[in-house]
Amino acid sequence: MTAVVPFMPSMRGSGRRSVLRSGGLRSAGCLIVIALGWAMLFCSTFAQMGSAEGAQIPPGPYRIAGTVVNAKAGNALAHCRVTITDSKNRQSVQFAITGDDGRFEFHVPAGKYSLEGAKRGFIAASYNQHDQFSSAIVTGADLDTENLSLRLAANAVLTGQVLDEFSEPVRNAQIMVYREEHPLGVSRTSVYRSTATDDQGRYEVTPLDEGTYFVSAKASPWYAVHPVSNAERATNPSQVDSSLDVAYAITYYGDATEAEDATPIPVRGGDRLEADIHMNPVPALHLIVHVPQGGNFPTLYKPVFDGTDQLEAHSVESVGPGVYELSGIAAGRYTVRMPESNGHVNEPTEVNLTSGGELDLSSARSTSQIKATTQLAGAGSLPADLQIFLRPSKGKTIHVQVDAKGDAVFSDIIAGKYEVLAESPTQRFSVVRIASEAGTISGHAVTVPAGAALTIALSIAEGSLTVEGFAKRKGKAVAGAMIVLVPKNAETDSDRIRRDESDSDGSFRLRDVIPGSYTVIAIENGWDLEWAEPVVLAQYLKRAQTIEVGSRSATAVHLAEAVEVQAK
Numbered sequence: 001m002t003a004v005v006p007f008m009p010s011m012r013g014s015g016r017r018s019v020l021r022s023g024g025l026r027s028a029g030c031l032i033v034i035a036l037g038w039a040m041l042f043c044s045t046f047a048q049m050g051s052a053e054g055a056q057i058p059p060g061p062y063r064i065a066g067t068v069v070n071a072k073a074g075n076a077l078a079h080c081r082v083t084i085t086d087s088k089n090r091q092s093v094q095f096a097i098t099g100d101d102g103r104f105e106f107h108v109p110a111g112k113y114s115l116e117g118a119k120r121g122f123i124a125a126s127y128n129q130h131d132q133f134s135s136a137i138v139t140g141a142d143l144d145t146e147n148l149s150l151r152l153a154a155n156a157v158l159t160g161q162v163l164d165e166f167s168e169p170v171r172n173a174q175i176m177v178y179r180e181e182h183p184l185g186v187s188r189t190s191v192y193r194s195t196a197t198d199d200q201g202r203y204e205v206t207p208l209d210e211g212t213y214f215v216s217a218k219a220s221p222w223y224a225v226h227p228v229s230n231a232e233r234a235t236n237p238s239q240v241d242s243s244l245d246v247a248y249a250i251t252y253y254g255d256a257t258e259a260e261d262a263t264p265i266p267v268r269g270g271d272r273l274e275a276d277i278h279m280n281p282v283p284a285l286h287l288i289v290h291v292p293q294g295g296n297f298p299t300l301y302k303p304v305f306d307g308t309d310q311l312e313a314h315s316v317e318s319v320g321p322g323v324y325e326l327s328g329i330a331a332g333r334y335t336v337r338m339p340e341s342n343g344h345v346n347e348p349t350e351v352n353l354t355s356g357g358e359l360d361l362s363s364a365r366s367t368s369q370i371k372a373t374t375q376l377a378g379a380g381s382l383p384a385d386l387q388i389f390l391r392p393s394k395g396k397t398i399h400v401q402v403d404a405k406g407d408a409v410f411s412d413i414i415a416g417k418y419e420v421l422a423e424s425p426t427q428r429f430s431v432v433r434i435a436s437e438a439g440t441i442s443g444h445a446v447t448v449p450a451g452a453a454l455t456i457a458l459s460i461a462e463g464s465l466t467v468e469g470f471a472k473r474k475g476k477a478v479a480g481a482m483i484v485l486v487p488k489n490a491e492t493d494s495d496r497i498r499r500d501e502s503d504s505d506g507s508f509r510l511r512d513v514i515p516g517s518y519t520v521i522a523i524e525n526g527w528d529l530e531w532a533e534p535v536v537l538a539q540y541l542k543r544a545q546t547i548e549v550g551s552r553s554a555t556a557v558h559l560a561e562a563v564e565v566q567a568k
Contacts, residue, residue, distance in 0.1 A: 055092045057084065060109030062139035066148025067102045068117045072269045076102025077152060080119040087112040087136050104150075112136045112503065115150060122152040123207055123269070128480035130527040131183070133501035135479045143505055153269025155207035160253075160275040162201045162217045169201025170279055173219035177205050178305055180212040180264070185497070185532025189214065189305035213265045214305070215253045217277045221246055226284055226327035228317040246281035249330035250302055250309065253277055257332060259305045286356040287326040288319070296339040297324065298361065301348065303333060306394060329353065338364055347414045347450060366451035370410040374402055374422065374458045377432055382406055386429070388458070389421040415450040420458065421495050428463035428512035430495050435459075443492030463512030465549055467498075469559030470506040471522040477506030478565040482526040485510045486541065488517040491534050506562070515551040519544045522565040529568065540566055 068080040079097060082104040086092035088111070096104045115137050118124040126134035127150055137145055158177065162170040179192035192213065197203045225244040253275040254263030265275055289298060297316060301308035311334065319325045335348035338361045346364035372388050388408040391397040393416075400408040421444070422429040434441040435457045446456060471481045479502055487496040498510040502522065510520075521537070521544040523529065530536050545563050 055089070057086055057092045057094045057106075057108050057113075059107045060139075062108055062110060063105060063146050064108060064113060064115070064137050064139065064148070065103070065105040065146045066150055068098050068104065068119070068150045068152060069102060070122075070270070071151035071153040076100075077117075077119055077122070078102055080104075080117050080122075080152070082150065083116045083118075084108070084137075085114045085116075087114055108139060110140045112138050115148070117150045117152050119152060122154050123209060125150075125152055127504075128501065130480070130482070130501060133482075133499070135501055136503040138503050138505040138507065140505075145504065148504075153210055156210070156267045156269060156271045156273070157204060157206040158208055158213065158215065158265065158267065158273050158275060159202065159204040160215070160277065162197050162203070162219065162277045162279060164221070164278075165280050169197070169199070170217070170219050171197060171199050171201060171222075173197040173201070173203075173217045173279075175203045175205070176216045176218070176304075176309070177208075178214040178216070179209075180214075182528055182530060186530050190307060208267050210268050211266075213267055214259070214262045215265065215275050215277065216250055216259075216262070216304070217252075217279060218250050218309075219248050219279060220328065221248060221281050224281075224284070224328065226286070226315055228286075228315070228319065228325055228327065242283075245284050245327075247284040247328050247330040248279045248281060249332055250304075251277050251279050255280075257330075259303065282330050284327060285329045285331060285353055287329065287353070288356075288358040289324050289326060290358075291322055291324055297326075298336050298338040298359070299345075300326075300329070301335045301337070303335065307396060308335065326359075331355075336361060336364075340366070344412050365415065367412040367414060368448050368450065368452040368454065370413055370446075370448065371453075371455045372400075372408045372410070372420070372458055373455070374406045374408065374460060377459050377461045380462070383424045383427055385424045385426065387423060389423065390418040391421060392416055392418055413448055415448050417445055417447045419444050419494065420446055420456075422458065422460045423495075429460045430463065430493070430514040431458055432461045432514075433459040443489070444495060445492070461514050463514050464555070465513040465515065466556040467510040467513050467518075467520070467547070467549065467559065468556055469508060469520065470562040471502040471508060471565050472506050472562040473524075473565040475562075477504075478502060478522070478524065479504045479506065481506075481508075481522045481524050481565045482529075482531075483508045483510065483563070484521050484523070484531055484537075485513065486519045486521060486537055486544075488519075490532075490537060494532060497532065502565075513549055513557075515549050517546070517548055519546050520559065520563050521545075522563045523568055524565050525568045 068077045070077055078100045081095060081097060083093060083095045084106050094106055098104050115127040128135035139145055162173045164170050175195045176191060177193040178189050180187060180189045193205050195203050195205055223244060224246055249257040251257055252262035255278050256262050291297060300311040302311050315327050317325050331354050333352050335350050337345045337348050339345045344367055347367055349361055349364045376382055386402040387399045388402060389397055389399045390410060400410055402408045420431050420434060422431055431444050434446060471478050481502040483500045483502060485498040487493040496514050498513055500508045500510050502508045519541055521540045523540060543566055549557055
């Protein structure tokens with residue numbers, strides 16, 4: 001596996017500029033002729049030229065060659081920049097520009113190299129790239145590295161128009177683009193991009209990676225008027241037109257007003273897709289809220305896929321001492337959070353608003369606080385950048401930086417079950433033990449009651465070992481396979497799962513492994529699987545390889561047998 005690190009060569013300080021300056025040429029014609037000559041020479045030697053910002057890879061006996069192709073159409077792509085980087089020394093690079101046939105070629109010593117292609121109008125990508133993984137090119141005797149196909153997907157464009165009930169454009173509508181992903185082996189749909197419509201109600205989002213997307217629009221009718229309180233309507237009936245007291249619900253492509261009913265938009269490289277959204281007004285709700293003296297207003301949220309979207313009421317007006325009216329709200333399902341007098345907020349209360357009236361938040365429960373004290377198992381001290389994570393089964397993961405004493409305090413935690421994780425930007429850890437006032441908790445999860453103040457003690461282990469091996473099918477190396485290191489108790493020890501992608505010779509390297517019992521599986525084209533689900537893994541574990549990684553193991557554990565690659 002090689003990390004996906006984009007490289008942008010610098011042309012500052014090039015020899016061409018220095019020669020032109022030192023030659024003392026005054027004629028514009030001479031300058032053009034000389035410049036063209038240098039340009040032709042520059043292009044002819046581009047393929048073996050090192051970057052001005054990095055050391056050049058020394059020439060060697062092995063050839064890395066191939067063609068850059070359109071991932072969707074399959075045709076060769078001319079004038080692409082291809083960069084090759086030594087996987088051990090990231091500063092050692094070469095780059096080339098493909099010809100009309102899309103071909104590139106490098107001569108390098110034996111080693112392991114990452115390969116990346118870029119072209120205007122296409123999404124830069126590494127060889128066999130899948131998410132943050134890609135396959136490195138390994139050179140050596142009996143290894144074919146001369147017929148590579150580096151695939152680039154053309155930029156995809158998602159465009160459309162937001163129209164109102166009169167088929168007129170809705171200006172300045174907020175457009176949210178969501179993408180379905182599998183970053184942790186479980187499907188999650190979250191915000192990917194945002195934009196706004198122009199004066200024609202149009203929007204455009206680009207570039208988009210290949211995947212499945214959803215689009216929503218949020219706006220208010222330009223003509224809407226929200227009179228305050230029933231008393232005012234009765235006093236001034238001529239000033240109130242109920243047909244103007246309307247609102248737009250958040251509307252998704254497919255003209256749905258709830259996220260689960262939204263129409264998915266499959267996007268492939270080079271697509272230009274039109275996704276129009278039609279917004280229809282509905283009677284606006286007027287909600288009466290009682291706010292204690294010195295208190296704050298409640299906040300309404302709309303459930304959106306695996307998260308929430310904060311809703312802004314059109315207006316908030318005082319209609320009496322400590323009584324306020326929120327108007328301009330469309331009917332629908334919401335969650336409401338009311339701040340407490342101590343500055344904390346209550347747990348979300350789910351409400352299905354179908355009509356106006358008093359917003360009843362009497363059932364709202366107080367949130368909890370958790371203090372996590374962390375220690376490193378065995379000798380050693382905690383890293384300064386260590387963070388503790390609380391991950392619910394659905395919703396946003398919460399993280400807090402550990403202080404110098406090893407403590408992390410979580411405030412306003414909603415009751416429920418959370419997986420407890422520990423990680424730093426530079427190191428991987430696993431929670432091996434959780435203890436609380438109620439005794440030791442099994443696994444990595446803690447159940448938080450409402451309105452509680454919990455103290456938990458965490459013991460964490462550092463991932464310091466590496467597992468290396470080869471992925472093969474019937475004795476032949478397989479590149480681009482997804483490698484998953486699965487702990488014995490995958491459901492409770494999910495933070496011990498490690499992944500990699502096999503390189504061109506089938507080799508892989510799983511880093512930051514915690515000692516324990518594991519199974520290694522290799523799956524071809526398994527990148528969109530929900531591999532963190534035990535039921536999904538079960539079908540592959542039957543033909544996988546079991547290993548034991550001991551605490552006294554050497555830094556790198558080498559698998560004696562190749563891991564058999566299984567079909568998706």
